[in-house]
Amino acid sequence: MSGWTLGIETTAHTLSFGLVDAEGVPYPAASDTLRPDEGGIHPREAADHHKDVAKALFEQSLEQQNLTPADISAVAYSQGPGLGPCLRVGAAIARGLATRMNVPLIGVNHCVAHIEIGRQQCGCDDPVLLYVSGGNTQVIARLNGRYRVLGETLDIGIGNMLDKFARAQGIPFPGGPVIEQKARAYLDANPNPSMEGLQLPYAVRGMDLAFSGLMTAAQRLIEQGASLEAVCWSLQEHAFASCVEVAERAMAHTGKAELLLGGGVACNQRLRTMCEEMAKDRDGQSFAPPRMYCIDNGTMIALLGFIELRHRTTPLSESGIDQYLRTDQTPIAWS
Ligand code: ATP
Ligand code: FE2
Numbered sequence: 001m002s003g004w005t006l007g008i009e010t011t012a013h014t015l016s017f018g019l020v021d022a023e024g025v026p027y028p029a030a031s032d033t034l035r036p037d038e039g040g041i042h043p044r045e046a047a048d049h050h051k052d053v054a055k056a057l058f059e060q061s062l063e064q065q066n067l068t069p070a071d072i073s074a075v076a077y078s079q080g081p082g083l084g085p086c087l088r089v090g091a092a093i094a095r096g097l098a099t100r101m102n103v104p105l106i107g108v109n110h111c112v113a114h115i116e117i118g119r120q121q122c123g124c125d126d127p128v129l130l131y132v133s134g135g136n137t138q139v140i141a142r143l144n145g146r147y148r149v150l151g152e153t154l155d156i157g158i159g160n161m162l163d164k165f166a167r168a169q170g171i172p173f174p175g176g177p178v179i180e181q182k183a184r185a186y187l188d189a190n191p192n193p194s195m196e197g198l199q200l201p202y203a204v205r206g207m208d209l210a211f212s213g214l215m216t217a218a219q220r221l222i223e224q225g226a227s228l229e230a231v232c233w234s235l236q237e238h239a240f241a242s243c244v245e246v247a248e249r250a251m252a253h254t255g256k257a258e259l260l261l262g263g264g265v266a267c268n269q270r271l272r273t274m275c276e277e278m279a280k281d282r283d284g285q286s287f288a289p290p291r292m293y294c295i296d297n298g299t300m301i302a303l304l305g306f307i308e309l310r311h312r313t314t315p316l317s318e319s320g321i322d323q324y325l326r327t328d329q330t331p332i333a334w335s
Contacts, residue, residue: 004067005074005309006097007302010090011082011110012135013041013173015050017061018298022073024306026117029298030061035173047085054093061298069101076305079107079314080325082135087321095319104313107321108304109330110296111136112147114262116307117300122287124258130247130275131327133263133296134159134174137209137243138327139250146328150253151207151246158239159265161211165218165235169228179232180268186229198226198234204242207249214238240271244278257284266294307334 003022009015009029018029034041034049062068077094080087091107098105115129129140129147137153156164159176166175187193200217203210218235222228247259259279265271272288279286293300311333 002071003073004065004071005076005302005306006061006072007298007300007305008075008077008090008094009110009296009298009301010050010086010093011078011080011296012086013046014296015053015057015090016296016298017058018300018302019061019065019067020299020302020306024120024303026120026293026299026303027065028292030057030064031297032057041173043083043085046083047089050086050089054089058093058097072097072101072103074098074104074106074305074309075101076106076108076301078110078113078301079319080110080322082110082321082323084321084323087323091319091321095316099316104309105316105319106305106309106312107314107319108301108308109325109327110301111138111327112330112332113300113304115140115147115260116304117293117297118260118262118287118289120303121289121293122260124260124285124287126256127258127260127287128247128250128254128256129260129262130243130266131263132158132243132261132265132271134163136263137211139207139243139246140327141250141254141256142332143254145332147330147332148328149326150250151209154205154208154210155212156215158209158211158243159263161215161239162235162265165215168219169222174264176265176268179236180270182229182232183236183270186227186233189229193233195234195237198230200234200238202238202242204245207246209242209246211239236268236270240268240274243271244274247275248278248282251279251282251284257282259284259286261286261288262294264295267291310334
């Protein structure tokens with residue numbers, strides 16, 4: 001079967017090849033994430049990792065669907081935002097494959113891809129989006145042909161904050177899932193928990209958020225002798241409550257009744273539950289895509305490429321990357 005669109009994701013630590021078929025139906029991606037033994041990720045090391053595993057991972061993505069390169073009729077890639085060296089590797093692979101296979105090339109906006117895979121998977125129409133990943137924390141709504149950022153973090157992304165706090169406690173990257181487990185363990189042991197002695201600074205400023213003060217204060221609680229499980233629980237409650245508060249305000253301002261989660265932190269069950277409760281209180285509904293489509297994945301890039309190819313392609317002369325590409329820079333030419 002021909003007519004498949006290949007999507008290549010390389011904005012940060014994950015290299016991922018994903019596919020949608022000729023009707024735009026998505027299939028699980030083949031992904032590989034660099035997990036440094038210690039410290040944060042170095043962009044150049046991540047880029048080298050992506051180069052090293054690209055060939056095998058591309059072949060695996062085709063084998064998973066019993067395809068050959070001849071079945072690919074377009075190549076989409078993340079053009080930004082992200083880490084420069086990583087993005088450049090993805091763009092180079094995309095250019096190479098599109099040229100060799102003689103098919104159209106399309107560079108897409110990574111943040112918009114998180115949104116479109118969520119809309120497609122959840123079947124929601126016109127949601128407010130809570131996009132929570134390592135590098136990004138944004139509340140977004142579609143207004144006048146763009147995804148507008150209504151509020152966002154003023155310092156670090158929420159996932160980044162969780163990963164940094166975790167690393168300081170000796171928990172390797174990615175820390176978010178481990179913090180979730182520890183918070184749940186604390187709740188299992190303390191079914192009626194109290195915030196007494198575990199309060200953290202609440203970081204909502206109008207429609208914007210901030211997380212670095214929260215992280216420092218959480219670390220201080222540990223230094224003062226609070227248990228790691230207790231602090232993980234408190235950290236999640238405070239960080240997620242601030243996101244839910246801004247999302248609720250965005251729903252009120254825009255009059256939209258749907259909330260859609262996206263980005264790696266949207267894997268978190270506690271965040272999903274808090275969003276569901278808030279939306280229900282407003283007679284609305286909260287949606288979250290399957291976890292494999294919350295974290296960075298090539299399939300969402302393939303899907304957005306498939307959608308946008310009806311309107312445009314990317315000539316080689318314009319296929320350079322944009323580290324700082326903004327969610328609202330991409331015109332939304334589709335419904
Ligand atoms: P972006 O380029 O969009 O910022 P990213 O490079 O951060 O994306 P993602 O895969 O979208 O990559 O998100 C990874 C983040 O998600 C990490 O910070 C990780 O700790 C966090 N994360 C993953 N699972 C969970 C979870 N269950 N709870 C909380 N955080 C999680
Ligand atoms: Fe992402």
